[in-house]
Amino acid sequence: MKTRRRSKRGFTLVEAIIASLILTVAIVAMFQSWSTCFAQNKKLIEFTQAEEIDKSVLEIAKVFGPMNLPTGTYSSSTQLGTWTGAYIPATGWTASATAYYDFTGTQLAASNSTGVYFKATVIITDAGVQVGTGTTYSIENSTLRSIVVTTSRVRDSSVVLAMATNIIVGGA
Numbered sequence: 001m002k003t004r005r006r007s008k009r010g011f012t013l014v015e016a017i018i019a020s021l022i023l024t025v026a027i028v029a030m031f032q033s034w035s036t037c038f039a040q041n042k043k044l045i046e047f048t049q050a051e052e053i054d055k056s057v058l059e060i061a062k063v064f065g066p067m068n069l070p071t072g073t074y075s076s077s078t079q080l081g082t083w084t085g086a087y088i089p090a091t092g093w094t095a096s097a098t099a100y101y102d103f104t105g106t107q108l109a110a111s112n113s114t115g116v117y118f119k120a121t122v123i124i125t126d127a128g129v130q131v132g133t134g135t136t137y138s139i140e141n142s143t144l145r146s147i148v149v150t151t152s153r154v155r156d157s158s159v160v161l162a163m164a165t166n167i168i169v170g171g172a
Contacts, residue, residue, distance in 0.1 A: 046160055049105045050151040053120050054163035057087050057149045066145050066169045069124055074137040081126035081137045120151045141170040
């Protein structure tokens with residue numbers, strides 16, 4: 001009777017290289033997916049902070065009320081009045097200004113403040129105004145005031161979020 005001999009060989013070098021290659025690809029893919037998740041998480045946090053900034057400015061505008069918001073310059077070609085600036089607590093509604101915020105949404109004093117991350121601008125567009133002389137106008141009961149707040153990253157000026165609302169002097 002013949003006995004069978006069992007082979008006791010291990011992995012060949014080729015098998016070991018292929019197994020190492022497969023393991024390396026899996027590890028690289030895992031780290032790449034983590035990197036993507038972290039980047040998406042930062043974008044989500046950034047968007048959320050920009051949303052809070054925009055909402056805050058729009059709520060301030062509502063509290064001021066349509067009659068107390070600044071008026072801008074009337075254009076006879078568009079028949080609209082437009083004001084551009086920012087709301088800065090120390091100065092109020094400030095024409096041709098930009099408000100600056102850190103990553104947590106806290107308003108900062110200036111563009112060179114430590115931790116500056118966002119900048120926000122406001123555009124108020126008025127339709128149905130009483131035209132004055134030249135480029136002046138006044139607000140009427142039927143004036144529709146559109147307020148757009150745009151929050152951008154300071155480092156590259158890319159818009160993170162723009163949010164808008166309309167208010168009218170006569171209500172509704």
